[in-house]
Amino acid sequence: MSELLGGSPVRLAPMASFTNAPFRRVAVRCGSGFTTNEEIDAEALLAGNAWAGESARTELDDGVVAMQLLGNSAETLVPAALRLVEAGADIVDINMGCPVPKIVQRGKGAALMRDVSATARILSALRRAVDVPLTIKIRGGWDECQPNAVEVARMAQDVGVDAITVHPRTRAQRFGGRAPWDVIAEVVAAVGIPVTGNGDVTSLAEARRMMAATGCRSVMVGRAALGRPWLFDSAYDGLDRAGQAAYEERVIAEHLDLIEACFPPKAALLQMKKHLAQYGAGRSEARIRRAELFAQSTAGALRTTFVRQRTAPPSGGWPPPG
Ligand SMILES: Cc1cc2nc3c(=O)[nH]c(=O)nc-3n(C[C@H](O)[C@H](O)[C@H](O)COP(=O)(O)O)c2cc1C
Incomplete structure (x- = not known):
């Protein structure tokens, strides 16, 4: 995993219906580190859904690309992950942060943070099945009653996950308020695997501030990069x-x-x-x-x-x- 993190530490965050192959390539050419595809529903991919298939294409990715899956069971996530690796994924990332009601109602996305033991079994099965780095993207927790990012991160490290991205708002917060960066620092302090911080970063300078403030190894930029992929290029401001x-x-x-x-x-x-x-x-x-x-x-x-x-x-x- 460390070798894969060798590019720029500031990277484009996965965003559904935006971070497909063309935008990933544009962002990387502007200076983003390796990118992560938009979430792909494991069941949709296995069922032959046309957009899931289009989205899984990797031929435009020059270097490393992470492919992200949404799912609620090893029965679907494992075969879907194997299919993505076959299609060229260098990293398989599991979405554990999506807050959208119709996703969490089916036990996917942020719902995976609620039952830590069940999610540990899913991640263990994935770990055994795929021979590329396995990463997860989590939130601060489900809600303020269950702020369990540290517990989930420790579990993930124990089952062999290679790196973790933390968007520190809880699922209940969705995108409201400021992202509490201190949660990222808590996860960094709790695990030895690389942690990527995420949340409200709008420039390279701010990404450096997040790394200094939290100790995270790298930063993902989401909304600020939409319509502004040149923010990854330090030369642009000059x-x-x-x-x-x-x-x-x-x-x-x-x-x-x-x-x-x-x-x-x-x-x-x-x-x-x-x-x-x-x-x-x-x-x-x-x-x-x-x-x-x-x-x-x-x-x-x-x-x-x-x-x-x-x-x-x-x-x-x-x-x-x-
Ligand atoms: C339109 C949109 C789509 C998103 N889709 C995904 C996704 O597919 N997978 C994921 O892990 N996060 C997704 N996110 C969350 C972002 O990756 C990121 O965690 C969040 O926007 C906070 O970062 P930011 O403040 O830099 O935008 C999405 C966010 C937005 C705004």
Whole structure:
């Protein structure tokens, strides 16, 4: 595992419907360390679900890639993990943090933190079955009554898990409030395996602050990297405005090309819309711009609309007359 952690310690976090192959490649080219795929439901993968299959592709990943699974039993997680390894996964990561009701109701995601003994059996079975590094991504616990990140981390280390990512909010907190970084420090102090910290990091400087404050070896950046993958590049901040704009144009164009090359047309169009809305977020009239992007029905019209939006004056008068 240590060799795999050799790249940049600041990495793109897994995000469902965003961190598929094109965005992973773009982030790595901007300077992210190895990336983790969006969560793939083990049952959906085994049942031959089309998107799960698309999502499991690794041919665009230049270097190390972690593939993340959602599941609630060794019976589904083990064969799904083996399939991902066969498809090129260098690391298998188990999602133990997803807070979405329809996921946790089925005992997946953050629900795996509730019954530590049952989860230990699942992780042991995975450990025996896969010969690549096995990692987990956890939350601070289920809720404030069960803040058991340290207990879960110790259990994971005992059954042979190679590394742990901690998003320290509990499942009950979802994304509310500040991420309590002290929970990351508690996990670091409790285990000897590498710990990746996560939560509310928006820049390389902040990632360094998290590492210094908690002792974590590496940091995952999620929401702040949507529409801003250049945050992984320390050179970006040193560029003047024109240089930054040129850098952004190049990254966005490459990203769109990769999406079109990678996915069937309908899926590609939706992916382009989602990411272009992120690239346009934070600008004036972002909601109107987003609605206009989502109204487009071809990739060509979408690209033209986005370019027009980017070159429009920054405030007032959107949409431009005519
Ligand atoms: C849209 C979205 C999708 C996410 N999907 C996943 C996922 O598939 N797997 C996962 O482990 N975490 C997922 N997360 C959680 C992030 O990886 C991360 O833990 C969380 O956003 C906190 O980090 P941040 O403050 O840097 O965004 C998702 C978050 C967002 C916003």
